[in-house]
Amino acid sequence: MAIRRLPPLRALEAFMRTVRLGSARAAADELGLSPSALSRRITSLEEFIGRKLFTRARQTMQLTDEGHQFYEAIHPHFEALARAVESQSDSVSVLRLHLGVLPLFGTQRLFPRLGELRKLHPLLHIDIDTGPHLEGRVGDTLDAAIILSRGPDTSLHAIRLDENKVHAIVSRTLADTIGPDPDLNTLAKQTFLVHNELPESFTAWKNALDMRDLEPAAIDHFDSGSIMLEAAAQGLGIAIMHDDHRRRAADPRLTDLFDIEVESPYSYWFVCKRAALEERPVRLFHDWLVRAGL
Structure with missing residues (x-):
């Protein structure tokens, strides 16, 4: 059976990270690339599929309608590929995330939905920490945290989960x-x-x-x-x-x-070190949390 021609995996990864982080600069930093190198990878993907995925103006990149459609079509398969590789890897038995959570958020919003996460990613296990000063321990004893804050430290990758x-x-x-x-x-x-x-x-x-x-x-x-x-x-x-x-x-x-x-x-925020999104346990939880809309 002939193998279909596929786009370069690095170009796909550059595209997925740019969409997930909402910033080409943040995606370039994560991948250790210059902004121009990241742009070239995405351009090669656009040329491969024959679609304009981003508009570029004043050093910013905005997802086009076709870019949105491409992301929605590719994302589940990209994750399925990662899960398939994990399942066949002898070196991966458990993916462990050390997560700080405020108790009330945990009992009311997180724990009722964790079964969904386990079905999607059976290898992902979460150590829960409900101790004090969660934000200050991110990157030390915690991989990530869900905090209540007026606005997290700007050095952290942060996603606002609600307004109250x-x-x-x-x-x-x-x-x-x-x-x-x-x-x-x-x-x-x-x-x-x-x-x-x-x-x-x-x-x-x-x-x-x-x-x-x-x-x-x-x-x-x-x-x-x-x-x-x-x-x-x-x-x-x-x-x-x-x-x-x-x-x-x-x-x-x-x-x-x-x-x-x-x-x-105050609002609830998910926070982690920017480099932590490179780690699969953090990225899996991050992406699920965004999609789940907790």
């Missing part, structure tokens, strides 16, 4: 006691629950309600979103948290104190 609203979450019993539209004096008698790493959420919430001068009876600090939700459900205070957490918890004991949407200063 800040809500005041309380038990239904406490909400009934406080009333549907509490004033400043009423709220000043309450205890508020605030996450250690998200102090500006409370400030944003007060500003949105025009209650900048609010000084509550007490502010209790937590390092766990799960425990904050339970504390709120037990009537121990008003938890200033992201609305997504209450919605995913689906706890009938909880409700919102005000019907108001406040933009959160």
Whole structure:
């Protein structure tokens, strides 16, 4: 059987990385190429398939409609080829990723979907770390992390996973006691629950309600979103948290104190060292996370 002529694998890899990273410069850095060398590889691929994959202007490269179509057609086969090589390699038994995750994101968003990842990549195993200071440990004890941040360190490769609203979450019993539209004096008698790493959420919430001068009876600090939700459900205070957490918890004991949407200063981000995307465990998880839309 005749073997069909295939494009150069290096050209395909240059194309896939440019699309995945969203930057020709970042793709060139990962591959150890100059921007012009990367461009030549992609040009050779365009000439091979007879399609214009990118528009080039002022040293930027934008994916064309045909480029989008080509990526969607090639991506699953590119990954299938990598999996096939892995499955036949005696040197690869397990691909291991050391991942930092905040506990509430892990229980509510990541763990319910990990079965899908395991089916796609049976050799990929993940060591989970829920310890503190995740971002600072990326590249040291962690390969990658999912963090809450106003904006990660610019030296890291980062993908924003969501945008959030800040809500005041309380038990239904406490909400009934406080009333549907509490004033400043009423709220000043309450205890508020605030996450250690998200102090500006409370400030944003007060500003949105025009209650900048609010000084509550007490502010209790937590390092766990799960425990904050339970504390709120037990009537121990008003938890200033992201609305997504209450919605995913689906706890009938909880409700919102005000019907108001406040933009959160913080978002969930996936972060890793730029060079770490060269490592297959990181890249497999990164690409799956983007496609899964967690």
